[in-house]
Amino acid sequence: MSAAEHRIQLVVGLGNPGREYEKTRHNAGFEAIDALLKMLPGSYDKKEGFSGIYWEGRFKGQNLTLLKPMTFMNLSGKSVAGLVMRKELQPEEIMLVYDDVDLPLGKIRLRKDGSSAGHNGVESVINSLESQKFARLRIGIGGASRGQQIDHVLSKFPASEQPVFDKVIKAAADAVIMAVSRGIAAAMNSFNGMEIGVEENKENPGVAGEKTKTMEE
Numbered sequence: 651m652s653a654a655e656h657r658i659q660l661v662v663g664l665g666n667p668g669r670e671y672e673k674t675r676h677n678a679g680f681e682a683i684d685a686l687l688k689m690l691p692g693s694y695d696k697k698e699g700f701s702g703i704y705w706e707g708r709f710k711g712q713n714l715t716l717l718k719p720m721t722f723m724n725l726s727g728k729s730v731a732g733l734v735m736r737k738e739l740q741p742e743e744i745m746l747v748y749d750d751v752d753l754p755l756g757k758i759r760l761r762k763d764g765s766s767a768g769h770n771g772v773e774s775v776i777n778s779l780e781s782q783k784f785a786r787l788r789i790g791i792g793g794a795s796r797g798q799q800i801d802h803v804l805s806k807f808p809a810s811e812q813p814v815f816d817k818v819i820k821a822a823a824d825a826v827i828m829a830v831s832r833g834i835a836a837a838m839n840s841f842n843g844m845e846i847g848v849e850e851n852k853e854n855p856g857v858a859g860e861k862t863k864t865m866e867e
Contacts, residue, residue: 656742664748685823700732727778753790
């Protein structure tokens with residue numbers, strides 16, 4: 651991590667609360683938080699507040715907080731801004747993790763900052779923080795036909811896609827951990843070229859295979 655790069659102290663996974671939204675494409679951010687809680691060393695204390703559920707712990711000698719806003723997607727900024735104010739964080743110390751219909755299933759993309767690109771949850775965070783200068787990790791969920799996007803993002807993955815998505819969530823969690831420990835630039839270089847797809851297995855047709863390609867290859 652370069653001396654000029656801010657250390658990420660808050661990771662926010664976007665999604666919708668409620669059992670009816672569990673395991674839907676739009677809740678990819680929530681699933682990434684769940685994966686992080688399993689993969690990060692040490693223990694994280696679960697708390698409720700700031701219109702969300704959050705976990706506090708330590709990683710690499712620094713405080714780290716994981717947040718799931720419970721406000722529904724288009725009001726996510728209310729939860730994020732409240733916690734950011736309480737912890738006196740800068741936008742550059744935040745990473746947002748969320749689904750993206752413009753990325754095919756099997757890909758993730760990290761950026762240091764940028765616009766919402768039409769994602770209601772990201773737009774809410776930008777408006778609440780009055781800043782675009784936070785890192786983000788987009789998880790590809792595959793596109794939909796015009797006029798079908800709402801149904802698409804609120805749908806669950808079919809059996810043929812679920813194994814791929816499970817691997818993508820694991821990769822997303824790995825990318826967050828690298829971004830926190832080594833910086834967003836290192837994570838971008840390692841993960842932005844990754845592609846996880848379904849490859850036909852001659853002995854076990856339909857079994858998901860993994861293909862990765864990094865920017866360094």
